[in-house]
Amino acid sequence: MRLTRYFLPVTKETPADAQIISHKLMLRAGLVRQTAAGIYAWLPLGYRVLRKIEQIVREEQDRSGAIELLMPTLQSADLWRESGRYDAYGPEMLRITDRHDREMLYGPTNEEMITAIFRDNARSYRDLPRSLYHIQWKFRDEVRPRFGVMRGREFLMKDAYSFDMDEAGARASYNRMFVAYLNTFARMGLRAIPMQADTGPIGGDLSHEFIILAPSGESDVFYHANWERPADLSSVDFDDAAALQAIVSGHTADYAATDEKRDPAREAEAGEALRQSRGIEVGHIFYFGTKYSGAMGLKLQGPDGAEVVPHMGSYGVGVSRLMGAIIEASHDDKGIIWPDAVAPYAVGIVNMRDNDPACTAAADALYAKLNAAGVETLYDDRSLSGGQKLATMDVIGLPWQIVIGPKGLERGVVELKRRATGETIELAPDEAVARLAAK
Known part of the structure; x- marks a missing residue:
């Protein structure tokens, strides 16, 4: 969604x-x-x-x-x-x-x-x-x-x-x-x-x-x-x-x-x-x-x-x-911090720069792949600051967040964050999809 x-x-x-x-x-x-x-x-x-x-x-x-x-x-x-x-x-x-x-x-x-x-x-x-x-x-x-x-x-x-x-x-x-x-x-x-x-x-x-x-x-x-x-x-x-x-x-x-x-x-x-x-x-x-x-x-x-x-x-x-x-x-x-079993969505995608065509294209592609893999996904595609979007994701408490920004894309990675622990890792978009689909 x-x-x-x-x-x-x-x-x-x-x-x-x-x-x-x-x-x-x-x-x-x-x-x-x-x-x-x-x-x-x-x-x-x-x-x-x-x-x-x-x-x-x-x-x-x-x-x-x-x-x-x-x-x-x-x-x-x-x-x-x-x-x-x-x-x-x-x-x-x-x-x-x-x-x-x-x-x-x-x-x-x-x-x-x-x-x-x-x-x-x-x-x-x-x-x-x-x-x-x-x-x-x-x-x-x-x-x-x-x-x-x-x-x-x-x-x-x-x-x-x-x-x-x-x-x-x-x-x-x-x-x-x-x-x-x-x-x-x-x-x-x-x-x-x-x-x-x-x-x-x-x-x-x-x-x-x-x-x-x-x-x-x-x-x-x-x-x-x-x-x-x-x-x-x-x-x-x-x-x-x-x-x-x-x-x-x-x-x-x-x-x-x-x-x-x-x-x-x-x-x-x-x-x-x-x-x-x-x-x-x-x-x-x-x-x-x-x-x-x-x-x-x-x-x-x-x-x-x-x-x-x-x-x-x-x-x-x-x-x-x-x-x-x-x-x-x-x-x-x-x-x-929702337990996985009752969370409204498994993951939230945050596009940090909605005015950046590369970020938007990457976020759209990731959203499509997650949906195709059967992962319940909430995609924050609003025209707001990255900070506002991250605050929204934190307050609604989805178990996972994927953060997409221009610096990461230059290196071919996105950031995957576990809401419960705050732990973050960088990995390729397809790896993020595979990891979430396996949960």
């Missing part, structure tokens, strides 16, 4: 109402714009990142065996009355009355709807186990929306729901999601630490929240130094229940807790290996048994003919929130 044809409203100034670095950089880099309190329009560059994040989430859900569907944003209040949550949920729920005076709501979550769908379409134990998920916009009417997409009112969320015969099966489904979440965040360049958590309005007696470490995080976290070691679970067999249980047990053996859940005895055991940081919640999983299936009359025929009330769990990932969390964990004083 040529920047002369793109919509990228980058700004130099930091907006006065932005309090945390991710909000500041998302506005400066032209990723989002606020349209109302806690509600954002996703501009082209930000939307590309959002879709990259969403796709990683989808691929790991599919790999775990979950099945995708799509539920609507609006729900009937009657469903929530069946579960007993309509009056209990609180003012965060946006309640709506349609033209026929039917009470509706903009869904903050989907336990009731998925339970009703499964209840009306599943018949026996042969329909179990099942895990269903969707990626859909949610709305929670936060009293004080702040921190940009980190605590907005409208947000994109992946929520999955499992149905099993009994508690043992439900805990196996819980383990599958636990491992799928570890893989999901690792693919985005994040180290997510699962920590026991309160179940809140979702309910149940087993819950973990996944927190990534970031200096500007929203809560204090305490953890064993072992959590700083990366774990590769990309080849895990999701059909091996014993292996999944071993992974979960191994990952919860080392101490990790939010400030509200601290355990002084375990912290004493950790000794000098105890670490403290700030963290950001990016995912939350729950096992809640028959809380919804029992309340809403979900009964299936068991193998012996007797009725079975399925055990359920729910599993959320804040897809739009993840963009802010990634920036909080990966930036410097110049701007964003």
Whole structure:
């Protein structure tokens, strides 16, 4: 994509109402714009990142065996009355009355709807186990929306729901999601630490929240130094229940807790290996048994003919929130540093002298070759100074930059820069294409 044809409203100034670095950089880099309190329009560059994040989430859900569907944003209040949550949920729920005076709501979550769908379409134990998920916009009417997409009112969320015969099966489904979440965040360049958590309005007696470490995080976290070691679970067999249980047990053996859940005895055991940081919640999983299936009359025929009330769990990932969390964990004083897997483009071309025919010809040729090689490329062909173009590339944070200038062309080279490290090398244009195409 040529920047002369793109919509990228980058700004130099930091907006006065932005309090945390991710909000500041998302506005400066032209990723989002606020349209109302806690509600954002996703501009082209930000939307590309959002879709990259969403796709990683989808691929790991599919790999775990979950099945995708799509539920609507609006729900009937009657469903929530069946579960007993309509009056209990609180003012965060946006309640709506349609033209026929039917009470509706903009869904903050989907336990009731998925339970009703499964209840009306599943018949026996042969329909179990099942895990269903969707990626859909949610709305929670936060009293004080702040921190940009980190605590907005409208947000994109992946929520999955499992149905099993009994508690043992439900805990196996819980383990599958636990491992799928570890893989999901690792693919985005994040180290997510699962920590026991309160179940809140979702309910149940087993819950973990996944927190990534970031200096500007929203809560204090305490953890064993072992959590700083990366774990590769990309080849895990999701059909091996014993292996999944071993992974979960191994990952919860080392101490990790939010400030509200601290355990002084375990912290004493950790000794000098105890670490403290700030963290950001990016995912939350729950096992809640028959809380919804029992309340809403979900009964299936068991193998012996007797009725079975399925055990359920729910599993959320804040897809739009993840963009802010990634920036909080990966930036410097110049701007964003995108991990390769979620970057909007792999490389940005900077033509330092757009009034130099040789530079323009070389930049155009390189752009064409990168596109032909399948490398996602953003080409800054605007009539601006080289310094302005480089500043734009730094703030938007593409993993690689190719800088083309007259002095380098005289020697037959361009400059390839790695945004994360600042390391630069000079090499021939075709070598730069080959190197990027091999990434």
